[in-house]
Amino acid sequence: MKLNLGRIVGYLLAGLVIIALLYSLFGYSDTASQRIPVSDVVRLVDAGKVEKIEVKSDEITVITTDGKRFIARKEAGVSLKDSGIDTSKVEVDVMDAQAGALWIGFLSSFLPFLLILGFLWFMFRQAQGSGNQALSFGKSKARLQVGTKNRVTFKEVAGSHEAKQELMEVVEFLKYPSKFINLGARIPKGVLLVGPPGTGKTLMARAVAGEAGVPFFNISGSEFVEMFVGVGASRVRDLFTKAKRNAPAIVFIDEIDAVGRQRGAGLGGGHDEREQTLNQILVEMDGFETNTNVIVIAATNRPDVLDPALLRPGRFDRRVALERPDIKDREAILQVHTKNKPLDSTVDLHQVAAHTPGFSGADLQNLVNEGAILAARHNQKVITKQDLDEAVEKVLLGPERKNKILSEQEKEITAYHEAGHAVVAHILPHTDPVHKVSIVSRGMALGYTWSMPDRDRHLHTKAQFIDELAHILGGRSAEKLIFKEVTTGASNDLQRATELARQMVMRFGMSERLGPITFGNSDEMIFLGREIHEAKNYSDKVAAVIDEEVAAIIDTADKKADKVLRDYTKELKAIATQLIKTESLNRDEFESFFDK
Numbered sequence: 001m002k003l004n005l006g007r008i009v010g011y012l013l014a015g016l017v018i019i020a021l022l023y024s025l026f027g028y029s030d031t032a033s034q035r036i037p038v039s040d041v042v043r044l045v046d047a048g049k050v051e052k053i054e055v056k057s058d059e060i061t062v063i064t065t066d067g068k069r070f071i072a073r074k075e076a077g078v079s080l081k082d083s084g085i086d087t088s089k090v091e092v093d094v095m096d097a098q099a100g101a102l103w104i105g106f107l108s109s110f111l112p113f114l115l116i117l118g119f120l121w122f123m124f125r126q127a128q129g130s131g132n133q134a135l136s137f138g139k140s141k142a143r144l145q146v147g148t149k150n151r152v153t154f155k156e157v158a159g160s161h162e163a164k165q166e167l168m169e170v171v172e173f174l175k176y177p178s179k180f181i182n183l184g185a186r187i188p189k190g191v192l193l194v195g196p197p198g199t200g201k202t203l204m205a206r207a208v209a210g211e212a213g214v215p216f217f218n219i220s221g222s223e224f225v226e227m228f229v230g231v232g233a234s235r236v237r238d239l240f241t242k243a244k245r246n247a248p249a250i251v252f253i254d255e256i257d258a259v260g261r262q263r264g265a266g267l268g269g270g271h272d273e274r275e276q277t278l279n280q281i282l283v284e285m286d287g288f289e290t291n292t293n294v295i296v297i298a299a300t301n302r303p304d305v306l307d308p309a310l311l312r313p314g315r316f317d318r319r320v321a322l323e324r325p326d327i328k329d330r331e332a333i334l335q336v337h338t339k340n341k342p343l344d345s346t347v348d349l350h351q352v353a354a355h356t357p358g359f360s361g362a363d364l365q366n367l368v369n370e371g372a373i374l375a376a377r378h379n380q381k382v383i384t385k386q387d388l389d390e391a392v393e394k395v396l397l398g399p400e401r402k403n404k405i406l407s408e409q410e411k412e413i414t415a416y417h418e419a420g421h422a423v424v425a426h427i428l429p430h431t432d433p434v435h436k437v438s439i440v441s442r443g444m445a446l447g448y449t450w451s452m453p454d455r456d457r458h459l460h461t462k463a464q465f466i467d468e469l470a471h472i473l474g475g476r477s478a479e480k481l482i483f484k485e486v487t488t489g490a491s492n493d494l495q496r497a498t499e500l501a502r503q504m505v506m507r508f509g510m511s512e513r514l515g516p517i518t519f520g521n522s523d524e525m526i527f528l529g530r531e532i533h534e535a536k537n538y539s540d541k542v543a544a545v546i547d548e549e550v551a552a553i554i555d556t557a558d559k560k561a562d563k564v565l566r567d568y569t570k571e572l573k574a575i576a577t578q579l580i581k582t583e584s585l586n587r588d589e590f591e592s593f594f595d596k
Contacts, residue, residue: 036062036070042084044070053085055094152206158336159329159361160200166320167191167208170295174212174248177293188317189285190296192256192310194303195322198362201299204322205252208297215246221258224277232259232277240284240294248293253281256298262307278307286314324360326456327353333361337368344384352388355435357453359395367391393436393450398443406439406446413479414439414447415579416572417489420478420565421449421471422590423572427564430467434591437575438584446489449475462510465500469557470564472497477561478572501553502546511549519546 041062044050054061062070154164173180173187180187193201202218209216217239224232243249259277285296298316300306310316325333330353338349356364368383370391375383394400406414418437425431432451439447451471476490509516519538536543565572571593578585578593 034068034070036072038072038074038084041070041072042086045085045090048089050090052091055092151210152203153210154207156336157200157203157207158332159325160204160322163193163204163320163322166318167204168211170208170297170318171211174214174250174293174295177248187293188295189314190298190316191318191320192303192316193297193299193320193322195301196324196360197301198360199322199324200361201322202252202254203361204320205250205297205299209250209252212248212250215243215249217243217249217251219251219253221253221255221260224259225274232273233280236277236280236284243294249295251294251296253296253298255300256310257300257302257305260298260300260306260310262305263309278310282309282315285316324358325364327357330356330359330364333364334368337365338383341368341372342382344382346385347383347388348385352392354454355389355392355452357456363395367395370394393442397445397448397450401441401443406441410446411439411580412576413483413487414489415576416478416482417475417487418447418449419572419576419579420474420476420481420561422474422575423568424474424477424561424564425449425451425471426591426594427568428467428470428560430461430464431471433587435587436584437579437590439579440583445492462504462508465504465510466553466557466560469497469500469554470561472500473554473558474561474565477558477565478576481562481565481569482572482576497554497557498550501550501557504553505546505549511546511553513549514542514545 038060041050041053041060044062044064045053049064049066050062051065052063054063058073060072060074062072064070154168157164170188170191177187193204195201206216206218219239224235239251243251259274259281261274261278263275263278296316303311303319311319327350331350334349334352352367356367359367367388368391371383371387374387374390378387380387418439422434422437425434432453434449435452436450437448438450442448472493473490475493476486479486479490504510505514506519509518519542520536538546574593575585575590578589
């Protein structure tokens with residue numbers, strides 16, 4: 001541990017001042033001694049009750065055999081014998097009080113000065129510390145990673161093959177810059193990684209640094225900005241100064257939209273602290289120095305809000321998109337995350353990947369971790385297929401709430417509701433296969449029907465949307481068919497159906513009456529920091545037609561669900577009855593109710 005000499009001296013000085021103060025206040029206090037006349041001292045000596053007498057100037061201190069102390073004052077110039085005290089019967093100690101008196105006088109004279117000096121020194125140290133702290137505000141908070149410790153390479157990043165190819169060129173630039181400079185090529189200044197949360201943007205940036213073997217400076221966009229004006233710009237300058245000193249190097253700015261939003265979005269105008277920080281980033285990336293050999297990699301999931309000056313050539317020259325992984329990439333990611341975990345022989349990672357469409361890399365890592373936790377909870381030595389299936393349900397739908405007990409009537413309504421979803425999904429041609437039906441509460445739902453696609457889908461047709469809407473409304477249709485009334489259990493279904501139908505009309509141009517037109521702009525309000533705001537770019541008359549078309553689409557899907565359930569009422573009742581008994585049905589058990 002590094003010692004601070006000034007601090008130690010300060011502590012010693014403060015300690016001496018305190019000791020001197022206490023000594024001057026309490027060192028010669030006689031509050032514990034009783035004052036008596038000299039005649040009483042004579043009687044105590046004659047009675048043999050005195051053990052010792054201390055004489056200091058004109059003061060006599062008597063210590064008796066039982067430990068008591070008495071003080072008597074004799075006349076100046078009069079000896080003990082003149083006072084009648086028989087000194088032969090007791091030990092007498094004559095003390096020199098002059099030195100003590102001088103020391104006390106010295107302390108009492110200089111103690112105020114010592115206290116003032118100690119106070120001034122303390123204030124000076126505080127001011128010096130505050131100054132150092134103020135200067136440190138402008139220092140960069142970037143974490144530097146150098147060497148092979150915690151090094152990540154592309155081998156440890158599963159999937160994202162196209163993104164790896166793009167970034168391998170950046171690695172080549174850093175490793176062999178002369179190869180490109182000799183041909184007149186300009187080394188790219190920046191790479192912008194764009195993708196949804198959890199798709200591995202940070203991991204990919206670390207892999208670039210690991211492959212290139214160069215220093216890696218990692219910082220978040222929010223770490224630049226403080227409440228003090230100018231701190232962000234100062235930190236940017238300090239960061240790039242360090243990076244240039246360690247060139248070739250990589251600077252990684254995570255969540256760059258925290259400081260890179262379009263200028264003019266705040267109340268402060270050009271004096272806004274965030275805008276000053278952005279201005280400094282722009283200067284550092286494309287200023288007068290062109291041969292710094294420092295590449296900036298930034299990550300964001302909101303590229304639409306970034307300032308255009310950041311995205312122009314010469315700053316972020318390349319934009320690399322990291323999408324959610326497909327089934328092949330999901331299987332590769334699962335293999336990475338299960339590499340050091342004991343799996344049961346029944347676990348099929350390809351099947352797990354097929355059951356997790358739309359999962360990001362972070363979601364898959366969390367899925368495997370949840371499976372391991374469930375296996376440990378059951379005191380197992382390996383992770384089984386059942387653990388991973390339950391983990392998928394937990395991640396998608398929330399934890400089971402078995403303590404949420406339903407009445408018999410509510411249980412019956414929930415069973416028919418979920419059976420209605422499942423039957424419609426199974427019969428209609430454009431819906432996903434039913435994987436599981438359950439009336440055990442998960443999350444906020446009383447029950448759930450879990451449908452999963454057999455393959456990844458990138459395009460959807462109007463027929464698929466209509467069947468999906470019928471599937472969503474199937475629970476409500478079952479309640480209406482069996483109980484002749486509907487419940488509040490379908491509120492979330494109605495909300496989802498309305499939103500999907502409105503997207504079909506306003507975004508996908510699937511209304512025959514309105515034609516291939518989109519309605520409503522995702523207008524970004526500059527004053528509010530380019531927050532997404534749906535701007536109305538159509539008349540009230542068109543708005544009424546939109547509402548009518550949305551209602552017509554939902555009505556078509558609702559009638560389709562009603563027809564399916566009327567045609568398959570027998571299967572609906574059988575499935576609901578079995579759900580009331582067993583609470584859940586897997587895919588094979590569910591499909592056994594239908595004639596092949």
